[in-house]
Amino acid sequence: MKVGIIGVGTVGASVANILRDNKDIITARAGCEIEPAIGVVNNLNKKRDVTIELTDDLEKVLNDDSIDVIVELMGGIERPYEIIKKALANGKAVVTANKALLAYHRYELQDLAGDTPFEYEASVAGGIPIINALRDGLTANNILSIRGIMNGTCNYMLTKMINEGIDYDTILKEAQELGYAEADPTFDVGGFDAAHKLLILGSIAYGIDVKPEDILIEGIQNISSEDIDFAKEFNYSIKLLTIAKKVDNEIELRVHPSLIPNHEMISKVDGVMNGVSVIGDKVGETMYYGAGAGGDATASAVIANIIDIARRGKGAPMLGFETPHGKNLKLMPKENIRTKYYLRLRVEDKAGVLAKIATILGSKNISIEKMIQKPLNRTCAHILLSTHTSTEKDVIEALKTIEEAGVVTGKTAMIRIED
Amino acid sequence: MKVGIIGVGTVGASVANILRDNKDIITARAGCEIEPAIGVVNNLNKKRDVTIELTDDLEKVLNDDSIDVIVELMGGIERPYEIIKKALANGKAVVTANKALLAYHRYELQDLAGDTPFEYEASVAGGIPIINALRDGLTANNILSIRGIMNGTCNYMLTKMINEGIDYDTILKEAQELGYAEADPTFDVGGFDAAHKLLILGSIAYGIDVKPEDILIEGIQNISSEDIDFAKEFNYSIKLLTIAKKVDNEIELRVHPSLIPNHEMISKVDGVMNGVSVIGDKVGETMYYGAGAGGDATASAVIANIIDIARRGKGAPMLGFETPHGKNLKLMPKENIRTKYYLRLRVEDKAGVLAKIATILGSKNISIEKMIQKPLNRTCAHILLSTHTSTEKDVIEALKTIEEAGVVTGKTAMIRIED
Numbered sequence: 045m046k047v048g049i050i051g052v053g054t055v056g057a058s059v060a061n062i063l064r065d066n067k068d069i070i071t072a073r074a075g076c077e078i079e080p081a082i083g084v085v086n087n088l089n090k091k092r093d094v095t096i097e098l099t100d101d102l103e104k105v106l107n108d109d110s111i112d113v114i115v116e117l118m119g120g121i122e123r124p125y126e127i128i129k130k131a132l133a134n135g136k137a138v139v140t141a142n143k144a145l146l147a148y149h150r151y152e153l154q155d156l157a158g159d160t161p162f163e164y165e166a167s168v169a170g171g172i173p174i175i176n177a178l179r180d181g182l183t184a185n186n187i188l189s190i191r192g193i194m195n196g197t198c199n200y201m202l203t204k205m206i207n208e209g210i211d212y213d214t215i216l217k218e219a220q221e222l223g224y225a226e227a228d229p230t231f232d233v234g235g236f237d238a239a240h241k242l243l244i245l246g247s248i249a250y251g252i253d254v255k256p257e258d259i260l261i262e263g264i265q266n267i268s269s270e271d272i273d274f275a276k277e278f279n280y281s282i283k284l285l286t287i288a289k290k291v292d293n294e295i296e297l298r299v300h301p302s303l304i305p306n307h308e309m310i311s312k313v314d315g316v317m318n319g320v321s322v323i324g325d326k327v328g329e330t331m332y333y334g335a336g337a338g339g340d341a342t343a344s345a346v347i348a349n350i351i352d353i354a355r356r357g358k359g360a361p362m363l364g365f366e367t368p369h370g371k372n373l374k375l376m377p378k379e380n381i382r383t384k385y386y387l388r389l390r391v392e393d394k395a396g397v398l399a400k401i402a403t404i405l406g407s408k409n410i411s412i413e414k415m416i417q418k419p420l421n422r423t424c425a426h427i428l429l430s431t432h433t434s435t436e437k438d439v440i441e442a443l444k445t446i447e448e449a450g451v452v453t454g455k456t457a458m459i460r461i462e463d
Numbered sequence: 464m465k466v467g468i469i470g471v472g473t474v475g476a477s478v479a480n481i482l483r484d485n486k487d488i489i490t491a492r493a494g495c496e497i498e499p500a501i502g503v504v505n506n507l508n509k510k511r512d513v514t515i516e517l518t519d520d521l522e523k524v525l526n527d528d529s530i531d532v533i534v535e536l537m538g539g540i541e542r543p544y545e546i547i548k549k550a551l552a553n554g555k556a557v558v559t560a561n562k563a564l565l566a567y568h569r570y571e572l573q574d575l576a577g578d579t580p581f582e583y584e585a586s587v588a589g590g591i592p593i594i595n596a597l598r599d600g601l602t603a604n605n606i607l608s609i610r611g612i613m614n615g616t617c618n619y620m621l622t623k624m625i626n627e628g629i630d631y632d633t634i635l636k637e638a639q640e641l642g643y644a645e646a647d648p649t650f651d652v653g654g655f656d657a658a659h660k661l662l663i664l665g666s667i668a669y670g671i672d673v674k675p676e677d678i679l680i681e682g683i684q685n686i687s688s689e690d691i692d693f694a695k696e697f698n699y700s701i702k703l704l705t706i707a708k709k710v711d712n713e714i715e716l717r718v719h720p721s722l723i724p725n726h727e728m729i730s731k732v733d734g735v736m737n738g739v740s741v742i743g744d745k746v747g748e749t750m751y752y753g754a755g756a757g758g759d760a761t762a763s764a765v766i767a768n769i770i771d772i773a774r775r776g777k778g779a780p781m782l783g784f785e786t787p788h789g790k791n792l793k794l795m796p797k798e799n800i801r802t803k804y805y806l807r808l809r810v811e812d813k814a815g816v817l818a819k820i821a822t823i824l825g826s827k828n829i830s831i832e833k834m835i836q837k838p839l840n841r842t843c844a845h846i847l848l849s850t851h852t853s854t855e856k857d858v859i860e861a862l863k864t865i866e867e868a869g870v871v872t873g874k875t876a877m878i879r880i881e882d
Binding site: 058066073074150151153154165171176179180183185186190259260264267268277280281282290295296298300302303304309325327328330331333338343344345346351358364368369370374375376380383416428430455459460461463 | 477483486488489492493504569570572573576578580581582583584590591592595596597598599600601602603605608649665668669671672673677678679685686687689690693696697699701704706708709710712713714715716717719720721722724725727728731744745746747748749750751752753754757758760761763764765766767770771775776777778779781782783786787788789790791792793794795797799800801805807818832833835837845847849876878879880881882
């Protein structure tokens with residue numbers, strides 16, 4: 045299957061490079077090779093970090109019968125709309141990450157596409173497969189509400205404001221320096237980017253056709269340190285929340301800063317991360333969390349769509365692979381597992397015991413990270429310790445040696461630490 | 464499309480009832496009506512909360528040419544395996560929630576199914592569409608690791624132990640009384656249930672074929688209050704974690720209690736809830752959270768699979784609906800939105816101001832939930848307050864009245880509260 049990529053910026057380059065770098069697993073999952081055949085750019089002289097062929101002849105690519113899928117990553121609204129129309133008219137499947145395009149033209153595009161695949165997972169919440177979840181995974185449900193944190197710029201800024209007490213102007217400047225915010229940040233901090241994504245989810249949940257102009261959109265520009273203090277005092281987080289909610293036969297669609305109680309799972313989505321909570325009438329709340337932006341994360345969603353198109357007609361293979369995979373992979377023997385360990389040893393409370401334990405652990409290359417000793421009664425104590433990364437075999441042998449040496453007066457407990 | 468349900472217990476009854484209760488939206492999403500035609504039970508005399516026809520003649524249903532999909536919800540391993548073999552031989556699509564069956568026979572079933580749809584979303588993490596995410600949403604990635612909290616019984620118990628200091632035996636008894644744990648709890652607390660689910664995810668991520676006997680499985684039975692204290696002291700949570708991890712050409716598959724740093728998103732999955740964190744080489748970490756058990760949540764996943772089967776050959780419709788939906792839904796006017804509000808008012812620091820504000824708010828049916836007043840300087844103060852649920856229109860009018868009455872000395876800030 046041959047793919048033409050229109051727009052080879054950060055995401056376009058990632059799509060081309062991941063199709064190359066992860067070719068083996070992608071081929072096994074798709075059941076065919078997916079070739080990033082060509083990239084279309086405006087400026088051929090600009091240096092780009094890709095190995096695919098580039099052209100500035102868009103028409104040629106759109107009319108090339110050997111190209112099966114057009115990936116639109118150029119941005120804008122009306123120009124990509126015209127280009128995608130042509131691609132669909134030429135029978136090409138389309139994948140886009142363009143939320144603005146969909147916020148305005150999703151229903152026309154649905155009509156134009158008909159039976160031709162048109163996919164757009166990357167348009168909402170970057171690498172999180174939220175469209176997949178909502179469109180395929182939660183289909184048994186009437187969706188009661190969707191609450192999303194879908195703009196990483198705003199979430200980064202608000203998290204810093206609440207956790208570190210930094211004021212709006214300072215953190216905006218920092219976000220701009222880090223590349224998290226644009227020179228003109230209005231599209232992000234004003235809530236418009238999040239609104240575009242909300243409209244897409246609103247359509248999948250409710251089939252409702254509205255435009256950004258129709259809904260309530262407020263940005264985070266007026267959040268002050270007093271508001272932050274109030275939030276902290278009453279155990280709230282502040283998030284730019286996109287909300288879709290069904291109330292009788294009306295649908296609320298709105299984007300604005302919101303105070304969310306800290307016990308709610310979605311309030312824990314911090315920094316540049318995105319999170320979407322969906323409440324279905326049958327499944328209850330489910331939540332989806334991950335990177336909402338970035339070249340590779342966004343490309344991950346674009347390529348999932350391309351693989352989905354390759355699988356059209358037969359569906360996903362039962363265990364995920366069209367052709368056998370994993371033949372060269374084998375189960376790691378239990379004793380070779382490497383992780384950190386927590387140990388609880390019951391010992392006699394007398395001099396030299398800790399030294400003996402440390403010596404035995406050291407002889408097995410197990411080094412102690414943290415330790416506390418707690419008296420149990422007049423003669424016994426508990427030593428609780430965590431280790432640096434060690435090998436399961438060494439830990440088991442060390443515990444056996446410790447037991448045989450008579451250092452402990454009861455069975456030693458061991459819990460693995462995963463961090 | 465006609466569905467035969469083998470086993471009409473809690474989940475089977477939910478499948479039948481949701482197909483009836485949510486018929487409109489399911490039909491719009493599937494593009495055809497999905498009829499729960501018949502349920503197969505052992506004991507016809509037992510009272511069940513369903514309206515579908517019941518039979519104890521399994522063979523008749525398996526041989527009924529009008530049945531398109533067999534939903535296996537009977538439990539066990541070898542008997543459902545034989546039944547599913549027959550269903551597949553008769554050309555019927557199969558949906559199952561049976562993790563034990565898949566832990567032992569998933570590769571044989573894949574071979575037997577061939578091009579006949581065989582789906583099993585409900586077998587892992589109940590209502591969370593994690594198989595959907597892993598098999599369809601993250602396909603561009605080499606999966607680096609999967610860490611799952613996939614046994615609600617264990618997570619409920621461990622959460623209570625760590626949050627409330629209850630000991631293992633007491634909380635086990637409570638979980639049994641609440642129906643969260645079986646009379647013989649070994650399958651859950653011993654880690655075997657979680658291990659079955661892990662093997663399924665391990666296959667989708669890595670294509671690796673191993674059985675429960677091959678992997679490291681430890682339960683939560685030996686977690687003591689001293690371990691809990693250590694975890695709290697060093698900012699860890701304790702979770703029964705299922706881990707699949709790729710290290711060079713070896714795959715770690717293991718289930719055991721784990722200490723997880725509290726800053727990690729997966730450590731925040733508490734109580735009976737399930738959560739699965741997946742790290743892909745391109746997308747980074749994504750996490751999936753929701754109800755891992757319960758009749759309706761599990762049925763939500765079963766029905767998503769049935770709808771997926773109805774859509775076979777054409778894929779999911781672009782915006783999620785095969786036939787128009789939402790025509791009777793309309794956007795709620797902004798002014799009718801009802802939520803709670805936070806207000807920050809800048810006022811002169813003198814007697815009577817708060818009374819005036821409270822009076823104006825009261826006249827618009829806005830009642831105050833919490834309030835703090837903070838001096839700003841010698842003459843001014845901030846009043847920060849939250850309201851009970853109010854209507855947007857009333858709040859906007861009240862703020863206008865407050866402003867016009869000259870009660871405030873600056874612009875009033877308003878943030879909506881979502882809880």
